[in-house]
Amino acid sequence: MRLRRLLANTLATLGLVAATSAATPGWAERLIVSVSNHRVTVTPNYSGGELVLFGSVEKDDKTLPHQGSYDLVVTVSGPRADMVTRRKERKFGIWINTDSRQFLQVPGYLALFSNRPFDQIASPEVQRRQQLGLNNVLLMQRVGPDYGDVVPNDPFRSAFVRLRTEHGLYREATSAVTFLTPTLFRTGIPLPAEVPIGTYNVEIKLFADGALVTKADTAFEIVKVGFEQFVATTARQNGFVYGLVTAFMALMTGWMASIVFRKD
């Protein structure tokens, strides 16, 4: 019970994010969720961390208690960007980039968490429609003249997901959401050192008996602070000044060295 009080306090201080309940008649569940920190500052020596998402399934008095258990799927998606996946092939005895596929406005970070495997939560049809799992998330691509997503085992798509997963930027964990009580849940959101900066959207979907009951949204922001970030921003926005300063720094270092090590 202590945990419950602690959780209630946390939710109260952070400001509650309540969901609009789904318009399914007969169900009046509501999700109340919050992340442990809405603004994560990444310092130069940041080596990864974890956010915690808390939440509770609320029911109004008129709703009969639900018989079965609830299922939850949490989708965290980071800032979107265009990316290119390239494939190397052996040509003239050496390995060079030949084929490529463009991924349009795909999340820089993508995590899908649930309390049990997706195929136990819902039917394949619902999984696809609700984008449950990395195989079902929509990753827009340019394939020749067309735009769209492809089958999960497409070589470029699977390589893309695999490489992002290796860097800890895409992840899927089907036991990451834990129910502390039948209605109270939590999940950790791991953030590796390479997290892109920007706004992260968190979408929480509540399922019961294989159907979507309700969903809620929240968000958090990742900002990088410190000298390194200042340097990166300047390099991008004021290339000329940045180049001048770097060149000047090089000349000063060289000049200093010639004074310090002068042999006469």
Place this chain on the structure above:
Amino acid sequence: MQLYLPIADIPVNVFLILAMGAAVGFVSGMFGIGGGFLMTPLLIFVGIAPAVAVASVASHIAASSFSGAISYWRRRAIDPLLAAVLLIGGTIGTALGVWTFTLLRSLGQLDLMIALSYVILLTTVGGLMFWEGLRAMLRVRRGGAVTLRKPGSHGWVHGLPLKVRFKRSKIYLSVIPVVMVGLAIGFIGAVMGIGGGFILVPLMIYLLRVPTSTVIGTSMVLTLVTMVFATMLHAVTNHLVDAVLALILMVGGVTGAQFGARAGQKIRGEHLRLLLGLLVLAVGIRFAVELVIRPQDLFSIRESGGGGPP
């Protein structure tokens, strides 16, 4: 101590980079070269994107060649007119090089081109240096005189028009080959992230017949200006110069160079050339192996559409 490199976008160990800078500085001081051809590959091998390595090493070489140029200037070992003519070609070559770099990067073939040019240039130059050093050593052992060039022999270079008298170097030479040499060095310097000293010095000695008294000092001026120019252009067009990385390299490099220079004086000239040739050859072969063996992962992801490391 871990430090996050803002442009390279990876955390690195400061002492590792500092040690690399010092080691390359030692070698460069020992052989009287900029060391870019060693620094850029080392950075690539520790995981820094080739494009960022090339752009950042340019400023590192600018620092080391500036301290070198100052000491050569004090000794009056720089030919200002020759340097100026070389620079005409050098600046054009650098601009062309950075333009080519940007083009290749957008085509997704930059890493391959960097690796390929390293293989070709380093194995050729390294092989020649090694061979030349070996022959010189054998000649010394047999008791013969070391002759680097035959005096009085005039090649095709000396038949070209637009001749100018370079007073400090005491040579009378057409500006055409001088500009061409500057152009070539500027170009490969900008594309490959090297100062080009290890190619420029032999070219100046064997092709332009510049006397050894002014050759290193003058080549350092060319390296200095082209590398400052390359730093500027890489910063403005590609935003790839990592100032934090460059600073660590510079500090390590200029320190190591002082000790390298002292060590270099204790080794005989032909041994030095043989060693340098071996070193250049080894780096070239390392790149060749990388290209030929099957990569661990055939796929790679790059963010497209401006900004960020490639």
